Amino acid sequence: MGRKKEVRQIRRLLQASRLVTVTGVAGVGKSRVAVEAASGVRRAFVDGVHVVELAGVGDPGHLERAVARALDPTGTLAGPGGPGLAGLLGDRQALLVLDSCEHLVDACAALAQTLLENSPELRILATSRQPLGVPGEHIVALPPMALPGPRAGTSLAALARHDAVALFLQRVAAANPGYAPTDADAARIAEICVRLEGIPLAIELAAARAREIPLGLILRFLDDRLWLLAGRTAGGRHPTVGATVEWSHELCTADERLLWARLPVFVSAFDAAAAEAVCADGELPAERVLPALLGLVDKSIVVPVRQEEDTVYRLPGIIREYGVAAGGVDRERLRRRHLEYYAGLAQRGRRAGRYGDQLRMWIRVRRDWPNLRAALDLCAEDAALREIGLMTAAALWYLWVACGMLREGRHHLERLLALPGPWDDARAWGTLTLVYIAEARGDLEPARSLLEECDRHSPPGDPLIPLVHLKMSGTVAFLEGDTRGAERMLGEAAERLVPDGEVPEVFLPALIELGTSLAWGGETTRAGEVFLECRRICAELGEEWASAYADYGLGLVALAEGDAGRAAAYARDSLRVKRRLADAVGIVFCLELLGCAAACDGDLPRAGRLLAAARAGRSDKGLPEGGYPVMTADSARWAEVVDRGLPPREAERAAREGAGMGLAEAVAYALGEEPGGDAGEAGDAGDTVGARGGAVRDAGDWAPLTRREREVAELVADGLTNRQIAHRLMVVQRTVDSHVEHILAKLGFSARAQVAAWATRRRRDA
Numbered sequence: 184m185g186r187k188k189e190v191r192q193i194r195r196l197l198q199a200s201r202l203v204t205v206t207g208v209a210g211v212g213k214s215r216v217a218v219e220a221a222s223g224v225r226r227a228f229v230d231g232v233h234v235v236e237l238a239g240v241g242d243p244g245h246l247e248r249a250v251a252r253a254l255d256p257t258g259t260l261a262g263p264g265g266p267g268l269a270g271l272l273g274d275r276q277a278l279l280v281l282d283s284c285e286h287l288v289d290a291c292a293a294l295a296q297t298l299l300e301n302s303p304e305l306r307i308l309a310t311s312r313q314p315l316g317v318p319g320e321h322i323v324a325l326p327p328m329a330l331p332g333p334r335a336g337t338s339l340a341a342l343a344r345h346d347a348v349a350l351f352l353q354r355v356a357a358a359n360p361g362y363a364p365t366d367a368d369a370a371r372i373a374e375i376c377v378r379l380e381g382i383p384l385a386i387e388l389a390a391a392r393a394r395e396i397p398l399g400l401i402l403r404f405l406d407d408r409l410w411l412l413a414g415r416t417a418g419g420r421h422p423t424v425g426a427t428v429e430w431s432h433e434l435c436t437a438d439e440r441l442l443w444a445r446l447p448v449f450v451s452a453f454d455a456a457a458a459e460a461v462c463a464d465g466e467l468p469a470e471r472v473l474p475a476l477l478g479l480v481d482k483s484i485v486v487p488v489r490q491e492e493d494t495v496y497r498l499p500g501i502i503r504e505y506g507v508a509a510g511g512v513d514r515e516r517l518r519r520r521h522l523e524y525y526a527g528l529a530q531r532g533r534r535a536g537r538y539g540d541q542l543r544m545w546i547r548v549r550r551d552w553p554n555l556r557a558a559l560d561l562c563a564e565d566a567a568l569r570e571i572g573l574m575t576a577a578a579l580w581y582l583w584v585a586c587g588m589l590r591e592g593r594h595h596l597e598r599l600l601a602l603p604g605p606w607d608d609a610r611a612w613g614t615l616t617l618v619y620i621a622e623a624r625g626d627l628e629p630a631r632s633l634l635e636e637c638d639r640h641s642p643p644g645d646p647l648i649p650l651v652h653l654k655m656s657g658t659v660a661f662l663e664g665d666t667r668g669a670e671r672m673l674g675e676a677a678e679r680l681v682p683d684g685e686v687p688e689v690f691l692p693a694l695i696e697l698g699t700s701l702a703w704g705g706e707t708t709r710a711g712e713v714f715l716e717c718r719r720i721c722a723e724l725g726e727e728w729a730s731a732y733a734d735y736g737l738g739l740v741a742l743a744e745g746d747a748g749r750a751a752a753y754a755r756d757s758l759r760v761k762r763r764l765a766d767a768v769g770i771v772f773c774l775e776l777l778g779c780a781a782a783c784d785g786d787l788p789r790a791g792r793l794l795a796a797a798r799a800g801r802s803d804k805g806l807p808e809g810g811y812p813v814m815t816a817d818s819a820r821w822a823e824v825v826d827r828g829l830p831p832r833e834a835e836r837a838a839r840e841g842a843g844m845g846l847a848e849a850v851a852y853a854l855g856e857e858p859g860g861d862a863g864e865a866g867d868a869g870d871t872v873g874a875r876g877g878a879v880r881d882a883g884d885w886a887p888l889t890r891r892e893r894e895v896a897e898l899v900a901d902g903l904t905n906r907q908i909a910h911r912l913m914v915v916q917r918t919v920d921s922h923v924e925h926i927l928a929k930l931g932f933s934a935r936a937q938v939a940a941w942a943t944r945r946r947r948d949a
Contacts, residue, residue, distance in 0.1 A: 184353060185328055185346030186216050193220035193323055197278070197306055198912065200321040201299055204309040207325035209501045210384030210424040213310035214282050216325060221280050221308055227909070229845040229916060230275035238283045238500045239450030239553060243290035250294065252591065254279070272302035276910040283500050284311035292317050304910055327381030331373045339369040347376040350383060354390035358481060362394065371398040378405045384499065385427040391483040392434060404430055428505050431482055438475040441467050443484065444509040448517040451553035452488060452495040460524045461517065490550065518561055525551065525558040526571055529578040533688065541727045542763055549586050555579070563598040572599045573613035580616050584623050585728045587765040592620045606640040611648050618655045622662060623768055630659055647687060650679055654693045661696050666704045673697040691717060691729035698736045702743060711740045731760035731769065738776050742817065747783035750776060755854060762850050770850060771800045775818050777853050782821040788837045791825045794818060795841030796849035803846065843906050843916055885945055887929050895922040899935055900942035
């Protein structure tokens with residue numbers, strides 16, 4: 184509510200500055216304003232807007248990992264640290280939102296400076312109670328909400344024109360739809376907002392009490408607390424916020440206060456089932472957790488967030504701080520309960536294909552990653568928890584491989600495997616999962632070494648371990664191009680893994696790789712039979728990830744048989760699933776297959792874009808250059824068809840457009856969902872900001888160009904490419920391409936150099 188002026192200011196500054204920090208006291212709404220501003224410019228950043236929530240990051244040493252997770256969900260960053268992050272970013276046009284930096288201000292400042300120095304196209308939007316102090320930083324000081332003055336009037340309608348009163352009324356209506364304040368209440372409501380100094384969090388907490396407490400009594404409570412806390416700013420808090428939070432705590436029931444003190448064990452959002460499992464005990468029985476949680480929601484202490492079909496909850500930073508400071512809680516015991524719950528969640532996700540909606544479950548597990556990470560970190564800190572840590576990390580293979588978190592999986596498995604302990608089943612499963620990650624990354628030498636180590640040490644325990652070892656060895660042969668060795672090992676693994684009751688997880692990947700190896704060897708009929716059998720089993724189990732790879736394999740078979748339309752249909756079906764899971768490996772494969780199919784069908788410009796987008800995606804995500812051998816050969820062959828069939832300039836343009844899309848835009852293009860128009864442009868009509876940060880002058884001698892076309896023309900004169908212009912103006916590149924074409928047509932020119940010369944003359948004559 185309100186804040187339109189500040190949101191516009193942030194968007195304007197992001198055009199002129201590479202680092203913008205939103206500052207203000209606790210509870211003033213910094214995070215909301217920053218996220219709103221970032222969402223309004225997201226289409227201008229072809230490589231995405233990445234939000235890093237730092238409230239749950241307590242150790243400055245974990246900052247870079249938190250940023251890496253936001254920037255690199257596919258887990259392909261070579262290593263931690265500022266230079267590594269900068270290397271990952273390269274020249275990507277991305278916006279990084281660092282939310283809640285105040286407790287890590289020195290570390291955030293150092294990291295921001297490193298990233299900005301090494302990544303020329305990066306922009307950072309930070310929120311903090313104090314500036315970062317980095318050279319070139321622009322500050323947006325977020326004030327409290329507008330309050331009614333002495334001449335604001337006495338009617339409720341007149342007072343509601345002020346943001347603070349409007350927020351109070353909105354929250355009162357949400358808390359108690361049957362309560363309708365009248366003009367008789369207007370003076371008290373205005374006084375409450377004034378006493379709370381227009382701070383949104385304090386207003387929301389007070390409004391939540393209006394359902395139960397008369398307005399006059401709320402004022403009396405505020406008088407007492409604000410007088411008591413006058414002048415105190417402990418922990419960087421504004422005294423009004425501290426007083427209101429303390430008052431809210433006192434008005435909670437005993438169960439609500441106890442739950443409030445326990446909820447900070449969750450480092451990120453959590454659902455009701457997690458709260459019940461982790462926070463319940465004899466003092467707070469499970470059946471009383473949900474009523475206490477809903478009570479905290481009613482009091483605006485816990486924030487509910489709707490995510491698709493689920494509701495999760497989060498704690499605002501100041502509320503979390505107060506809960507931790509409340510004391511009276513055995514934090515270590517809570518962390519163990521937290522570990523047990525999320526270890527169980529990892530196992531449920533592992534079995535999701537057999538018992539429910541696999542994609543929904545895996546996406547839910549990925550959503551819970553910050554809490555899973557905290558559980559794995561706890562295991563890595565205590566050798567006594569090595570076994571549960573390794574089994575949890577192994578159970579999360581789908582998160583690492585299918586959901587594109589390769590780097591995180593490698594990091595946690597290597598930490599856990601470094602702990603002292605015997606070569607037991609837990610170590611064997613951890614090692615084999617690390618092999619799977621190495622294979623997905625194309626690190627075949629480390630994969631072979633790990634397989635040899637596992638072969639030497641694994642005890643005769645779980646009978647499935649040798650079969651998984653055989654399958655992983657077949658995968659290495661497959662990736663190296665050893666067709667016969669791959670078929671032999673994968674075929675034997677698939678035969679010995681034939682399900683007798685429950686299907687082993689590794690069985691379906693073995694079938695997929697066997698079918699792909701057969702297709703590469705030219706045995707398309709056998710390959711098609713394997714893929715169809717895989718799809719049949721997947722349909723019985725509700726297994727969607729493996730089924731999508733079977734679709735991809737059937738697309739390979741169709742392409743080998745010359746049926747481009749069928750190949751593209753299979754690839755699109757697969758791509759839709761891969762996009763939902765953020766499976767970068769699968770996405771790149773599907774883009775390659777669609778590019779090959781387009782070339783086979785004679786649509787060479789589209790083929791050139793898709794193949795270039797796939798190559799760029801492979802490079803950006805650090806994926807192995809070779810990919811699956813069959814696709815490497817086909818991609819190279821069809822890329823030659825494109826180069827031979829198109830005039831050189833058209834081929835270069837198609838490749839340039841494809842490489843500049845970014846993976847998300849390339850997927851939308853491949854599925855026929857590409858966005859259009861200027862919807863992503865920042866700012867409002869009549870308030871346009873020029874490329875160098877100043878206001879654009881009236882059109883004058885620049886006719887017949889529009890205001891935006893003039894901006895583009897001036898940047899062409901400055902020597903910028905269309906990609907650079909798009910980043911400067913925060914629009915998508917195709918919008919700039921369209922503007923340049925319109926400029927050429929309006930001016931009757933045929934080359935950018937003519938536009939540059941014309942714009943230079945107009946600028947000189949102005």
